[in-house]
Amino acid sequence: MQRLRRYDLKLEFKPEKYLIVADTLSRAFDRSVKKSNTEEEIKAHTDMIRQNAQVSDPMWEKIATHTKDDEELKDVLNAVHFGWESDHAQSLKPYYHFRGDITEIDGVLVKGPKVIIPKTLQGDMLKKIHEGHLGIEKCQARARQVMYWPNINNDIENHIGRCGTCQKHRYKQAKEPMGQHEIPEKPWRKLARSRLIHAVWQELLDGCRLYIKLPRSGQIRRSVVHKHHKSHEIHHGKTRSSFCGCVR
Numbered sequence: 001m002q003r004l005r006r007y008d009l010k011l012e013f014k015p016e017k018y019l020i021v022a023d024t025l026s027r028a029f030d031r032s033v034k035k036s037n038t039e040e041e042i043k044a045h046t047d048m049i050r051q052n053a054q055v056s057d058p059m060w061e062k063i064a065t066h067t068k069d070d071e072e073l074k075d076v077l078n079a080v081h082f083g084w085e086s087d088h089a090q091s092l093k094p095y096y097h098f099r100g101d102i103t104e105i106d107g108v109l110v111k112g113p114k115v116i117i118p119k120t121l122q123g124d125m126l127k128k129i130h131e132g133h134l135g136i137e138k139c140q141a142r143a144r145q146v147m148y149w150p151n152i153n154n155d156i157e158n159h160i161g162r163c164g165t166c167q168k169h170r171y172k173q174a175k176e177p178m179g180q181h182e183i184p185e186k187p188w189r190k191l192a193r194s195r196l197i198h199a200v201w202q203e204l205l206d207g208c209r210l211y212i213k214l215p216r217s218g219q220i221r222r223s224v225v226h227k228h229h230k231s232h233e234i235h236h237g238k239t240r241s242s243f244c245g246c247v248r
């Protein structure tokens, strides 16, 4: 099973009468090729999972100890070793639909590349995940890469919801979304006016993609801006909307 986990298998049924080639090849295999060493391959695969999980050896042992004592995970371990029954116990229900992904490595249960965390260590893991007080989505994404337990996303959400530091700074961190202008269908249909320095305007308006022309002077007086606005209307038609003071 461990050897097959490396492959993305696609099974296709073929009636026996069409299996001529497979049978021919099985009788004419290359005898010079040495048999693979299953044990070595399994070890390489489990080492790869342990390396990817980035869990230190003492921590791995701790998880293994807690897994052994966990009421629910004890049943999962038993099912992994002796088979999953269709009329499985209630404790196996959260794991049954992905039972093919679960295996045991040195006493620790893993789901694919993720370590399954026993109940008694979930609180510690939540604290680790939330170190730095990242938001819910970032914490969930961080956890998704390396660990798993049923309802982990809800637990992360609840943990952050109870975090005093996050609650205290929640509103301070909120950013007002940037207002967006619709792009006008023709030039000069929208005009922005202000007495800002031309260079500042240019920078702002490049981002807003408004069609604008301003006199190339330094500080512009309101009357000058108004005069240029009128001149635009004479040359390009009436402006449908204009903005004063600031670009929002």
Ligand SMILES: [Zn+2]
Pocket: 130, 133, 134, 160, 163, 164, 165, 166, 167
């Ligand atoms: Zn927090």
